[in-house]
Each structure stands twice: as C-alpha cells, then as structure tokens.
Amino acid sequence: MTDRDVHLPVAAQPTVDSIVDYTTLAEEGGYDCAWLPETWGRDGVVVLTAMAERTESIDIGSSILNTYSRSPALLGQTAATMQEVSDGRFRLGLGPSGPVVIENWHGMEYGNPLRRTRETVEIVREVLSGEPVNYDGDDFQLSGFRLRCEAPKPSPPIEVTGMGPKAVELAGRFADGWHGIMLTPEGMDDRLEDIERGAELGDRDPDDVHVTTGVTCCALEDAERARKLTRQHIGFYIGGMGTFYRDALERQGYEEAPEIHDAWQDGDRERALELVDESILDDLCAFGTPEETREQLEAYEAVEGLDSIAISFPRGADEDTVKQTMEAVAPDAS
Template structure:
C-alpha cells in the first residue's frame, strides 16, 4: 500500500508555530512523515527541530537540503543531530536544486551538480556512521573529521531528489530513495526506468530504494477555488523557478504549454500564464478540486507501480484553513 506523507508548505507561513501545527495535524491524521522544503523562508533545521520536539511518531526530513549552501560534513552533523532530537525519525533528502537558486540566491557556482550530489551521499554516510572521515573525491578531499558524540543508533536514510534521467539514475545507484516532483503519471513511469537502471548498476536490492512522489493537492468544498490555487502554483514553478521544471515538463510531452506559460509570466501577464494551464495538464500534475475529486485524482498517482509514498503538497497561495481542509480530506485515516 502506498504511504502518505506531507510536503509542508513552500510558501511563507505566519509563524514557525503555524508550520509545527500543520505537522502535528498530519501526525493526528495518520501521515507517515513531514517533509519540509528549504527555499527562501525559514530554515529547515530549526523548524524540523521544533517539529521533532512537539510530535511523537511522525517522521521528519528536509525535502530537499541543497548540496551547495552547507558543507557535506556540516550536513552530516546536522542529520545526526536531527536524528537524535527526533529519536530516530529522521530521513535526509538532498539534491542539487538549480542555478537560479544556487547562483542567484547563494552566490555559489552551480558546478558539477551530479558529481557533487554523489560525493555528499558518500560523505554524509561516513560522518553519520561515526567513523573518522577520509575522503578523496573529484570535488572534496577531506581528512580527520569525526563526530564528538555517539553516532545515531538508527542509520539515517539519504534520499536524492532529481528530475532528469541521469539524476534519477544516480538516486537509484547511490541513494536510499528518490524524491520526485512535478511529474505526470506517464512521466513518472519513464523516470522509474532510469531509477531501475541505477539500481542495477549499483547491484542493489530494489526494496532498499524508496520512491517518494510529491503531488500538489488542494481539496476544498469550493472546487473551483481549489483548482485555481493549483493553477497559480504550477504556473509559478514552471515560470519563476529557473528552467528545470520547464525542461522536465517538456520531456513529459508539454513543451509548448511550458514555454507559453513561461513567456506570459516573464512578460508580467501572470493571470494569462495561469489560464494557459489546461485542465488536462492540471490533472496530470496534481489533485485539485472538491474533496471527492481530489481523492480520485490522487489515486492515479498512488496506483503507479514503484511509488512507495505520496507526499501531499499544497499550493503556495493556500490559506492555513485551506491547507487544513486538504490534510483532512486526503488523510490516510479519515
């Protein structure tokens, strides 16, 4: 059975407490884990620490922590500390993000993203194992680092985010899981072939690699409002978050639509950009509408063979009440 997790809101919330409350509601409704994106709002580590301290069962993890703004040794320390404060509920999601974020926001060259991600996986594993770190890679040459505390009793799984064929292959070959976002069911099936190739190259057991697909969802009694929020969210990601979401959509058969959306947005026509998202594309990428319709749309993602977990995400324009409505409507134990 496909598990359900929460992909906590990417948009700014009123307070840290409001994000914690969403995670607590997810725990009460039976969601397995609360994933927290780290973009331009509150940092993931502080908020995840609060969530860990105010919940008992729900898992925690960043989705994703990029592999540029923290050193790999620091990320390993951070993961080990979060595993301690959560009593073993931590799962680490990492990935390269993209040049718009890494270069534009963090001022770091977006250099060799795949190789860098691979080395982060290696180094974080070494750090969290408690062994003295000696690493000679193409990017990092490190020696002598070791945790001055006991390593986690429960090893921390490291998931890798990716959208293109090579990044997904890397997740299968070296990661403990793959995080996917902005995928159609058919596009997801194609990328799962890349994941399986990576698993074979790494001579790994497919059961050891967990697949999490984040799906933008909005379930409201006002179904039209829910779908409009989802349209706004999708248009923003396609047009304003660099080129990688647009390129991913193009690989999935929506190149013309993706380019038209981006062109309208860049011209300042944001309403028109949203209107360029047809119902077919909206339904192919999310689950939005009345509670009944949203549940039906979500089922097509849950039915994909090879997907272990659906992370229920929310439109960036949704209010707290609308987020709560969606959590309740799509909950595993509703």
C-alpha cells in the same frame, strides 16, 4: 500499500508554531512523514527540530537541504543530531536546488550539481558511520576527522531529489530514496526506469530505493477556487522557477510548457495561466471537492513501484485551505 506523506508549506507562514501545528495535524491524521523544504525563508534545521520535539510518531524529513549552502560534513552532523532529537524518526533529504537560488541567494557557483550531490551523499554516509572520514573527490577532500559523538543507530536514510534522467539514475545508484515532483502518474514510469538503471549500476536492488513523488493537492467544497489556486501554482513553477519544471513537463509530452515559461518570463502572467490548460491540471494535480481530490490521488496509488505520495499545497493556499486539504486526504480519512 502506498504511504502518504505531507510536504509542508513554507511560503508566507506566519510563525514557526504554525508549521509545527501542521505537523501535529499530520501526525493525528495518520501521515507517515512530514517533509519540510528549506528555501530562502526560515532555517530548515531549526524548524525541523521544533517539529521533532513536539511530535511522537511521525517521521520528520528535510525536503530539501541543498548541497551548496552547508558542507557535506555539516549535513552529516545535522543528520546525526536530528536523528537523536527525533528519537530515530529523521530522514535526510538532499538536493542541489537550482542555479537561481544557489547563485542569486547563496552567492555560489552552481557548478556540476550531479557530481556535488553524489559526493555529498557519499561523505554524509561516511560521517554517519562514525568512522574516520577520508575522502578524495573532485569537489571535496576530507581527512583526519570523525564524528565527535555517538554515531546514530539506526543511521537515518539519505534521500535525494532529481528531475532529469541522470539525476534520478544517481539516486538509484547511491541514495536510500528518491523524491520526484511535477510528474504525472504516467510520467513516473520513465523515472522508475531511471531508478532501476541506477540500481543496476550500483549493484543494488531497486526495491531498496524508497520512491516518493509530490502531488499538489487542493481539496475544498468550492471546487472552482481549488482549481484557480492550483492553476496559479503550476503556472508559477513552470514560468518562474528556472527551467527544471518546464523541462520536466516537456519530457512528459506537454509541448506548451516552454510557451508558458516564456510568457511568464515576459511578464504576461495572464497569458501564462491561460496556457495551463485542463489536461496539465488534471494529469498533474489533485484538486476540487474532497471527494474529487481523493479520487484523483488514486491514479498515483496505482503506480507500481511508487512507495509514498507527498501531499503538497498551492503556494497561494492560506492556513485554512492547507488544513482542510490535509484533513480531506489524510490516510485516516481515506
């Protein structure tokens, strides 16, 4: 059976308490994990701590902490501490983010994101072992230190994001889990093959890699409003968030993705949204009335090899929309 997680919204949330409220609602609704991304707003670790302290059973995960703004050793310390604070419910989600954020917000060179992610995963795993860390990589060289507290038992899983074939292969080879986004049910098949190839290279069982994909959902009695919010969200991601999402859709056969991106970049948002046609929305998202949204999610649940669906929300969704959607597609409501 496919788990159902929730990918909490961070855009325009009024308070930390409002994010924690979503987490407690997710716990009450039977969701398996509440994932919190860190972007350019609130510090993710502080909010994750509040989430952990005010819940009892739901897993708490970072999705994602980027591999540039914190050192690998600090990420290991964070994971160990969060595992303690959450009583063993923490899942560490890592990813390189993209050059727009890393260079323009953090002021760092993006470099080789695959290599940096691999080395970060390897170092974090050594830190969490509690043994002395001696690592000689291309990006990082560490020696002479070990974790100055008890190593967490069990060690929290390390899960990574990735969209391209090589990034997903890396997850299959080195990580405990992989998070996909902007993937149709059919588009998942190629990425699952990447996981299997990476697991084979790492002499691992691909079933040991926990596969999660995020699905943008909007469940409202006003189905047209749900459609409008979903279209705006997809248009923004294809057009305004670098080239990763554009490329992911083009790989899945949506030849209009570059045109959407270019129209958005040229400032013609209306044209960009017009190009987000029904096929993209229907294939990529779950939206409409609560019943329609639940039915659309069944296509993802049927994907063999997919372990978890992470419910996410349009960036323009207000608090009531988020809560209505969470309640409509909660595991206990299905």
